[in-house]
Amino acid sequence: MRKITIRLLTKIPTKYGTTGMILIAALFVYGILGSYFIMHLNIIDSIYYSIITMATVGYGDYTPHTGIQKIFATTLALSGVALLAYVFNIMLTSFQEKMSEYSKGARKMKAIEDMDDYYIICGLGRVGKVVFDELKKRKQNIIVIEKDEEICENIEEGDNIVKFHKDASEDNIISRLAGEKCNSVIVSTGDDVNNLFIVWTIRENNPDAWIVTRASRVENIPRLKKAGANKVVSPEIIGGQDMFFESAKPYLLRITVKHNVDQIYDEFKVINKYDCSLETIDYHIPGVETPLTREINVTRLADGKKYYNYLQTHDDQRHALDTLYKTTNNIHSHLILGKDKQSFEDLIKDLKKIEEVVGINLTNKEIAEITREN
The missing domain is CATH 3.40.50.720 (NAD(P)-binding Rossmann-like Domain)
Structure with a gap:
């Protein structure tokens, strides 16, 4: 407790502490000069008289007699009382504030300790x-x-x-x-x-x-x-990605299709044929509105071929993807970026030749209803 008290008292705001010290020094100088010139005391007695008067001790060994001496003694005593009250108030206020902060901090830490995570x-x-x-x-x-x-x-x-x-x-x-x-x-x-x-x-x-x-x-x-x-x-x-997609909205097509893993490359050849890029794939779990989204950002036919060959040589990856397709009843959506409306119309026609097109620009809610029925 003693250590805490010392820490609190040493954290009195600097500006208030400095002001208090300046006022004490000024009043002390005033007391010494007044005692020397008004009370006609020597320098040692002037220091002594200033201290006991400022502290309102007043032993009575030096008594003012003239009017100017009484005025000086009164002002020195009253100023001493006021200054002591000021400094004491600063210390008390600071102490209370710091104690309040410590108390709040303890309550906060207790609240955190009670949290599971x-x-x-x-x-x-x-x-x-x-x-x-x-x-x-x-x-x-x-x-x-x-x-x-x-x-x-x-x-x-x-x-x-x-x-x-x-x-x-x-x-x-x-x-x-x-x-x-x-x-x-x-x-x-x-x-x-x-x-x-x-x-x-x-x-x-x-x-x-x-x-x-x-x-x-x-x-x-x-x-x-x-x-x-x-x-x-x-x-x-x-922010840049959001701006890109907002600016590209007139040239974005969301097409919901149904096909198996073996048709991935054939589908991508059609997308590439019309200079379109496959941005994302949404896998729709039956009855669940929010799909599993996978970023693709593929534009080159070689990339599509490379991925298809990878699936042919990695059974574990193909099995995982095949399981995902079966979970979604082979229904998923492609977000495709194209250059114009005509490209999209031709793209849709060609895709219908190789796979089932469930819908165009359907919402997640609409697709959820379709998968729920399936």
Whole structure:
């Protein structure tokens, strides 16, 4: 307890402590000069008289007689009382504030100890806020570390939300929390240097932690991975991909088909014939609205041929894909990028010759109904 008290008292705000010391020094100088010139005491007695008067001890061995001496003694005593009250108030207020902080910190750590698992978010800017909302919507336990006081104040704490107004790049709390119960650490500050340091700090103390970090600049992605991030997400890349797909919508076709593994290459030859590229494949599990999506981004016929030959020589991979096709009743959707409407019309005609076309630009809900019936 004594150590805690000393730590609290030594953390009195600098500006208040400095002001108090200046006022004490000024009043002491005033007391010495007044005692010397007004009370007509020697320098040693002037120091002595100033101290006992400021401290309101007043032993009575030096008594003011004239009016000016009484005024001086009164002002020195009242100023001493006021100054002592001021300094004492600063110390008491600081002590109470620090005790309150320690108490809040203890309650937060107790709440975290009671959690079975949790996610940590470092930085609640635009990206971090989206992650926070998604986790909150799913009723996950969340620990937020945010250095911006205004943002931190707007976070409402609850049974599954704990916030810390701290800089994760300067405080070691992140290392203490990123232990076994931490599902993931999301590092989402807007500064790649801060993100790099936070990732490095976490990885140094928690080799098994799962770390996902934001990269504001693409060229920093390798550095963040080297520092220990498991996943690096770049809003710049994601935003660019979203813009590409939005701009390409008039030239995107989603065609839902039904065929087996042996028809993969024949299908791709038709897609390539009309200078189209296969962007993604959605595998539709019967009755489930959200499909399993696989990115392809294939444009060259040679790539399609290479993949087909790979399946012919790797039985385990072919068996896995064949199992997936059977699970989905061979129904899946292709997102195809083409150059114009006529290409799509010709493409659909040729595909109908080699496989069953279930529908064009169907929604996931519509496809779910079809697979449920099948």
